[in-house]
Amino acid sequence: RRSKRDFSWTAYYDIDDINGFLKNMSEMYSKWSELIVGGQSYQGRSILGLRINTPGLKDSPKPVVFIESGIHAREWIAPATTTYFINELLTSNDPNITALRDQFDWRIFPSVNPDGYHYSYTVDRFWRKTVSGFGSRCFGADPNRNWKYNWGQHSSSHNPCDYQTYAGSQQFSEIETRTLSSYIESINNLLAYISFHSNAAMLLVPYSDSTEHIDNYDDLIQVGKTSLDYGYEVNKKERYSDPGTAAEILYKASGGSMDWVRYTLATPLVYTYELRGNSFHWPPSRIYEQGDEVTQMILGLATEAQKL
Numbered sequence: 001r002r003s004k005r006d007f008s009w010t011a012y013y014d015i016d017d018i019n020g021f022l023k024n025m026s027e028m029y030s031k032w033s034e035l036i037v038g039g040q041s042y043q044g045r046s047i048l049g050l051r052i053n054t055p056g057l058k059d060s061p062k063p064v065v066f067i068e069s070g071i072h073a074r075e076w077i078a079p080a081t082t083t084y085f086i087n088e089l090l091t092s093n094d095p096n097i098t099a100l101r102d103q104f105d106w107r108i109f110p111s112v113n114p115d116g117y118h119y120s121y122t123v124d125r126f127w128r129k130t131v132s133g134f135g136s137r138c139f140g141a142d143p144n145r146n147w148k149y150n151w152g153q154h155s156s157s158h159n160p161c162d163y164q165t166y167a168g169s170q171q172f173s174e175i176e177t178r179t180l181s182s183y184i185e186s187i188n189n190l191l192a193y194i195s196f197h198s199n200a201a202m203l204l205v206p207y208s209d210s211t212e213h214i215d216n217y218d219d220l221i222q223v224g225k226t227s228l229d230y231g232y233e234v235n236k237k238e239r240y241s242d243p244g245t246a247a248e249i250l251y252k253a254s255g256g257s258m259d260w261v262r263y264t265l266a267t268p269l270v271y272t273y274e275l276r277g278n279s280f281h282w283p284p285s286r287i288y289e290q291g292d293e294v295t296q297m298i299l300g301l302a303t304e305a306q307k308l
């Protein structure tokens, strides 16, 4: 077993080490956090996460904030900033962060495509998909095109050999999306669902395959802008683009997780952050920059959301 000191944010780690970090944190902070299983992978890994839920007044349930990271294997900065955020939540003495920790029931999954991440880490740096059907000439499906909402419509390939956006043989063909979606469905009181990708420096709101605006679009944009303002204050370098739907500011895409969550569960706050980077590269020595930025962006989101 690794000690906490062996894990840092100046390097990228393979999936076993990320899971080791989660396990260690759950043991060191066992009063507040527990290791949770959000689903299973094709190669038999558990999709591991941390639930952080500090004891509250009486046993009144807190609103749940769900963080899904690393659904695309090669977007390494997403799992790295997510473990950074976990570490901040559990170890920071900043009163804003301890308040953030105490206000919500957190479910945080740094790597929801663990097979793909391991394959990207060890074999093919630019692998994006799952590895279902490994051994066939063409294998894997895009887990962010595989969810059961308008499946297979936009920016979705139906060719299993497509390196990027093969949507799978059918909706929820991938065990990762199927099992994770049932875990999400079992959550009561889900306030916010946040998905992390890279590298467009953007904040996206549902729906990704339509330019129509959903009923609380204005609130989502307002909360989103505050989130980006908080993030900007950290490094004061380049700003993210103004928030919007993927259909309007990136490209139309169907079958993504956030659209399914919004449509199926009517979750009020649903976002996809596209973190910074270039060609999926972000220097390991500078992970902490985006780690701090992500921490502040989540703090800004939560702060503004409480004013609604």
Ligand code: ING
Pocket: 072, 144, 197, 198, 199, 204, 208, 246, 250, 253, 254, 256, 257, 258, 259, 272, 274
């Ligand atoms: N971008 C996302 C993708 O899956 C996206 C954009 C987000 C599409 C949410 C649909 C829903 O293509 C990256 N970089 O993967």
Ligand code: ZN
Pocket: 072, 075, 144, 197, 198
């Ligand atoms: Zn992605």
